[in-house]
Amino acid sequence: MMNIVKKTGTINTTSLKGRKIEWIVIHYTAGTTSKAGSALDLAAYYLSGKAAASSDFIVDDTAVVQYNGDIANRYTWGVGGSKYTSMSTPEGGRYYGKCKNSSCINIEVCSNKTNKKSLLASDTDWYFTDAEIELTVRLTRQLMEQYGIDAEHVIMHHHVTGKVCPNPWTVTPDRLSGWQDFQRRISAVNDTASAAEKSSDKLYCVQVGAFADRSNADKMLAEVKKKYPQAFISVK
Numbered sequence: 001m002m003n004i005v006k007k008t009g010t011i012n013t014t015s016l017k018g019r020k021i022e023w024i025v026i027h028y029t030a031g032t033t034s035k036a037g038s039a040l041d042l043a044a045y046y047l048s049g050k051a052a053a054s055s056d057f058i059v060d061d062t063a064v065v066q067y068n069g070d071i072a073n074r075y076t077w078g079v080g081g082s083k084y085t086s087m088s089t090p091e092g093g094r095y096y097g098k099c100k101n102s103s104c105i106n107i108e109v110c111s112n113k114t115n116k117k118s119l120l121a122s123d124t125d126w127y128f129t130d131a132e133i134e135l136t137v138r139l140t141r142q143l144m145e146q147y148g149i150d151a152e153h154v155i156m157h158h159h160v161t162g163k164v165c166p167n168p169w170t171v172t173p174d175r176l177s178g179w180q181d182f183q184r185r186i187s188a189v190n191d192t193a194s195a196a197e198k199s200s201d202k203l204y205c206v207q208v209g210a211f212a213d214r215s216n217a218d219k220m221l222a223e224v225k226k227k228y229p230q231a232f233i234s235v236k
């Protein structure tokens with residue numbers, strides 16, 4: 001398991017007991033740096049109440065910060081709002097009306113900017129570093145396993161409302177290659193990061209069942225959770 005720094009709060013979040021989590025959504029912060037401390041700074045900004053939005057996790061070059069301390073029973077505000085009228089890529093708005101704040105986990109990735117004098121959403125010099133993408137891949141894979149979410153349900157904010165978010169992967173159609181690369185990495189069976197994790201940090205899991213039908217797995221989970229609330233479904 002990866003190290004996650006907790007700086008949690010409930011400001012700009014909504015309580016929903018036992019919510020159904022079906023999606024993981026990737027965003028960019030529209031900040032100008034992803035250096036160490038950037039993710040904690042954003043969590044502090046959420047806590048100040050000045051932000052109009054929130055996310056479950058924030059990733060920078062060195063850390064994964066968790067803002068939502070009760071993901072199973074509370075959701076953050078990342079994908080709400082109406083659909084954009086024009087889209088920067090053909091993938092824009094594909095899951096509008098399907099993915100909602102109440103059914104997703106939001107991950108904000110701290111962005112960087114080459115020319116910090118212009119901060120337009122249409123600028124083409126916002127970018128991510130390799131270090132933070134590596135952390136985001138590891139976090140996403142962990143959440144996919146924890147909540148039983150497949151790669152098709154890992155999407156961008158752009159897929160929901162059509163917003164240019166994350167900008168580095170959606171500002172123009174050719175930038176979708178960055179997203180496709182991310183998709184490949186979260187889908188890879190023998191990813192180097194997960195292989196390294198396995199060798200350095202063994203996990204001995206207790207399995208109580210295996211089902212071809214998701215609803216049967218959900219029923220078993222509900223039973224097991226009565227005694228072990230931390231139980232979860234993993235997809236193999």
Ligand SMILES: [Zn+2]
Nearest residue numbers: 027028157165
């Ligand atoms: Zn976004």
